[in-house]
Amino acid sequence: MPQGDYLGMTLTVLDLDNENLSYFQHCADHDFHLQQCADPDCALIRYPPGTACPWCSKREFNWVPVDARGEVHSYGEVHHAIQPAFRERAPYMILLVELDTQSGVPTEHEALRVAGNLVDADGNFAGPELVKQVGIGSRMRMVFADVAEGLALPHWTLDEDAAQPDSPWRYPQEVNGV
Amino acid sequence: MTTDIDTTAGKYLRDKYAIIGVGETTYTRGSGMTTRALGTWAIKNAMDDAGIPASEIDGMMSYSGNDSTASPMLAGDLGIRLNFYMDVQGGGSSSEALIGLAIGAIEAGMCETVVVFRSMNGFSQVRIGGTGARASVPVGGDALHAAAYGWFSAGQNFSPTFMRHMYDYGTTPEQVAMVKVIHSEHASNNPKAYYKQRVTVEDVVNSRMICKPLHLLDCCVETDNATALIVTSVDKAYDYRQLPARILGVAGRVCKPRIDMHFQHGPISTVAGHYIKDIIYRNAGVGPEDIQCTGAYDAFTFTSMLQLEDYGFCKKGEGGDYVSSGIMRLGGERPNNTSGGHLCEGYTHGMNMIIENVRQLRGEVDCYCPQDDNGKRIHSYNYAEPAAGGGCRQVPDLEITQNLGWAMPGTGSSLIMRKG
Numbered sequence: 001m002p003q004g005d006y007l008g009m010t011l012t013v014l015d016l017d018n019e020n021l022s023y024f025q026h027c028a029d030h031d032f033h034l035q036q037c038a039d040p041d042c043a044l045i046r047y048p049p050g051t052a053c054p055w056c057s058k059r060e061f062n063w064v065p066v067d068a069r070g071e072v073h074s075y076g077e078v079h080h081a082i083q084p085a086f087r088e089r090a091p092y093m094i095l096l097v098e099l100d101t102q103s104g105v106p107t108e109h110e111a112l113r114v115a116g117n118l119v120d121a122d123g124n125f126a127g128p129e130l131v132k133q134v135g136i137g138s139r140m141r142m143v144f145a146d147v148a149e150g151l152a153l154p155h156w157t158l159d160e161d162a163a164q165p166d167s168p169w170r171y172p173q174e175v176n177g178v
Numbered sequence: 179m180t181t182d183i184d185t186t187a188g189k190y191l192r193d194k195y196a197i198i199g200v201g202e203t204t205y206t207r208g209s210g211m212t213t214r215a216l217g218t219w220a221i222k223n224a225m226d227d228a229g230i231p232a233s234e235i236d237g238m239m240s241y242s243g244n245d246s247t248a249s250p251m252l253a254g255d256l257g258i259r260l261n262f263y264m265d266v267q268g269g270g271s272s273s274e275a276l277i278g279l280a281i282g283a284i285e286a287g288m289c290e291t292v293v294v295f296r297s298m299n300g301f302s303q304v305r306i307g308g309t310g311a312r313a314s315v316p317v318g319g320d321a322l323h324a325a326a327y328g329w330f331s332a333g334q335n336f337s338p339t340f341m342r343h344m345y346d347y348g349t350t351p352e353q354v355a356m357v358k359v360i361h362s363e364h365a366s367n368n369p370k371a372y373y374k375q376r377v378t379v380e381d382v383v384n385s386r387m388i389c390k391p392l393h394l395l396d397c398c399v400e401t402d403n404a405t406a407l408i409v410t411s412v413d414k415a416y417d418y419r420q421l422p423a424r425i426l427g428v429a430g431r432v433c434k435p436r437i438d439m440h441f442q443h444g445p446i447s448t449v450a451g452h453y454i455k456d457i458i459y460r461n462a463g464v465g466p467e468d469i470q471c472t473g474a475y476d477a478f479t480f481t482s483m484l485q486l487e488d489y490g491f492c493k494k495g496e497g498g499d500y501v502s503s504g505i506m507r508l509g510g511e512r513p514n515n516t517s518g519g520h521l522c523e524g525y526t527h528g529m530n531m532i533i534e535n536v537r538q539l540r541g542e543v544d545c546y547c548p549q550d551d552n553g554k555r556i557h558s559y560n561y562a563e564p565a566a567g568g569g570c571r572q573v574p575d576l577e578i579t580q581n582l583g584w585a586m587p588g589t590g591s592s593l594i595m596r597k598g
Contacts, residue, residue, distance in 0.1 A: 011326055012318040020322060048323045048439055074345070074446060076337030077390035078328055083313045086328040094329045096338045096441055109444030117327050136345050153326055169345050175387040 002028075004148025008085030011147055019049035022063055027152040030144045032068040034112070035061040045102050047112045055106060066112075068142035069159055070099040072135065072168065073113050079176055089125045091178050093118035095156045097140045116155040119143060123155065131178045134158065135168030190461045195281045196415040196422035196598055199228025199408040200533040205372040205524030207301040209402035214247040217297030218255050220404035224293065225256075228408055229419035235408065236261040237292030239280055241272035241527070244304035246297050262289035268431075270475055271583035272296075273528040274591035275430025280409040290410065296529045297404035306400045306525055307331055323439070332477060332586075333389045333397055339587040340391050340480040343447035346495065349483075351391060353498035355382035357479035357514075358395050358521050360507045365518025366563045367508075367545050367571040372399050373522040376563060382479075396479040398520035405529035407536065415598065422598035423536040426578070427462030429454045430591045440588035450590035451488030451582060458489075462594040464578060466490045469594070471538055471573050472512060473531030475584035476519040482506075485582040485590065486514070508561040508571055516543065516571050528583045532593060535579040538572070539597045545571045 002013040002024060013020050019035070026033035036045045037053040038060035044053065045066060052059045073096045081090040099112040118126040118134055123143050126134075134140075139162035144152040158164065201223025203209070203216050217240075225232070235258045238249035242265070249263040262283050266272065273294065280292035300306040308331035317325045329335060343349050359379055365371035377395060385394040415422035432454040435443040459465050466489055474482040479501075487497030491512070500506070506514035517523045517534040524530060537543045546569030547555040555572070562568025576597065583591035 006326065007328075008314075009326065010316040011322060012316060013322065014318060017319060020319065024322070047442065048320065054436055054442075073441070074338035074342040076329070076334055076341065078334060079387040079389065081328060082308050082331050082334070083325075083328055089328075092328060094327055094334065094337070096446075110442065111444065113439075113441045113446075115323060115327055115329060115439075115441075136342075153322075171341065171344070171351075171390045173351055173383065173387075173390075175390070 002148050002150035004151055006145070006147045006153070007083070009083065011151060013151060019051060021150070023049045024151045026063065027144055027154055028146065028150050030152070032066050032142055032154060033063045034066045036064040037061055044106060045112060047114055066099065066101050068099070068154070069162070070097045070140060072096070072138045072140060073098040073111070074136060077131065077171065077178070091128070091131060091176055092125055093131055093134060095140065097156050114154065116142070116153070119145070119155040119157050121157050121160070128178045135170035137165040137168040139164055190427070191281060191285065192426055192461060192463055193424050193596070194412050195284070195409060195425045196412050197407050197425065197536050197595070198410055198415050198418045198420060198422050199224040199230060200406070200536045201225070201227050202405045202530060202533060203403050205370060205401045205403045207401060209299055209302060212247065213245050213297040213299060213404070214251055214255070216299070216402070216404035217247055217252045217295055220297065220406040221252060221256060221293055221295055224406040224408050227420060230291070230408065232257040235291050235293055237280065237283055237289035238263045239276045239292060239294045240265045240296060241268040241276060242296070242298065243267060243269040244306065245299055252295070262292070269527050269585060270477060271431055271528065271585035271589055271591040273532055274428055274581055274583045274593040277409055277425065277593060278428035278430045281425070281428070284411060291414065292409045293406055294409065295404060295406040296527050298527070299402040300525050301400040301402050333392045336478065336480070336587060337389050337392065338441060339446050339449070339484070340478070343480070343484065344391060346445065346447045347498065349498035351383050352379050353502040354396065354479045354483055355379045356502040357476060357482045358382050361476060361515050361519050361521045363561070364508055364516050364571055365522030367561065367569050368517050368523060369544055369546065371518045371523040372401050373518070392478055398477050398525050399522065401524040403524050403526055405526045405533060407529070407533060421540045423539045423595045424598045426464065426594040426596055427458050428593050429457040429461065431585065431589055432457060432591065434588040437586070437588035446587070449484045449488050449587045451485045454590055454592050455489045458592040458594060464594060468578055469580045470512060470576055471516065471535065471579045472506070472514045473535050473579065473581040474514050475528055475531065475582055476515055476521045477584060479521070481584045482514060484587070485584060489582060508573070513573055516573060532581050535581060535595060538576055539579060539595060541572060541576070543572050545569055
């Protein structure tokens, strides 16, 4: 049973939680995979892990590698942390990154929007200077935080190889320097 | 799909049930008693309000996502013999849904008159905001995709929805702050409100940032309290003390696609009200233009705005204009949360907003207006604060109200009532 301490929390993937076991094993391999519906007429990819296809209800699926890059669709920026270990990391960003893969599919407003915190290229929580640079429209790539054998969490960092918007959209009021 | 629903009155029970009694405890931080004692207190107040004896109540329902006491305990304490009870899991948006289920239970012949209650020490026992002991629980299963990121409390969970609305439509912090400003005006005239102080837009946007885009004053108050209401059929409803609030329609826990993470199915700045409106207005036989007073769940300033917009009280994207226009102020065209709601009166997971609308429909909200010899308020309809010679919060000539219950961006409920 993958289990480890992470920022003061005990993270656990239960042995019978097959979907999350595979998801986090791929993350631990630093090789992002998602479930793809096994029906060739559907073949849609889904996130977060689930037990059937949200579009055609088929239970069978395959794990497929997914290019873990995309654009910030929205975010929250936490200044008053609740969980104890997050307090020293505040202000921290919760990013919702829309993957380039399957964006606007099968309908205009649907997409794979993958959550994660904003971290630097080494996987450390972003400081205020980096937080200030990121907003809606920022181009991101995935990095992984290793937690335990079979368990790593995906996070997001600025994609150095991508063209970034001149000024990504940020909440208009600056607070605590960000 | 909902366009196929046959909403003829006979099938959908429009106008055939009513709320005959409402009651609550005081709204405190530190009740000094159990949720059992709180619940008993609120239910007894609702029974006294209706003038109904224990022998004429035979159903009880409650909901909780944190602390509570189960129905049979409270029923036993109060001498109520139950033919039906059900205590379900759930938070906001449950109150309207349970009223609908109570109607169903009565209609099925399982019982005749049902108490719906919510009892919680939301400040002193299990903090609604997720702080204290709640913040240190182990993280597994689906929470690995959320809580592990410090994406945990309601405000944190909803923030991408709120933020995206600002991006999509240019909604400003100052516009949304007006929800708190207006609800604080209403609360200043409410003797029961926990926060009675009127605040300004500057107070809201200069208050401590909790989670962008939410300042402290964009967030509701955490309180200890219990709330209760009594539902029965219209053929019995007029046997009791109060003018019944008749139920025109109800919709319960209507969901967007993919509520496990509704962000996958956009637009993420659209909430469940987008789907609820097709059910509730057809069931009730009225439209948003007929609603004179709303109770739009205000766990946060943004939740009132998003719902009012998606139910069609204004055009999509114009919620910021709607909430800052003065329409929803007492004296305005369609007041919202005339008790001060969750932002000011107290946090009850939605019940107090229904209780308020029941009293509004009776023409008997509690305020600072003088009382006649029978204790009835002689309403002045002067909505200035008491020190300025006002103190009223009764809406005049009120016929139809609507409650807009919120669980999360992807789930909500609604209730439309008329004066009995």
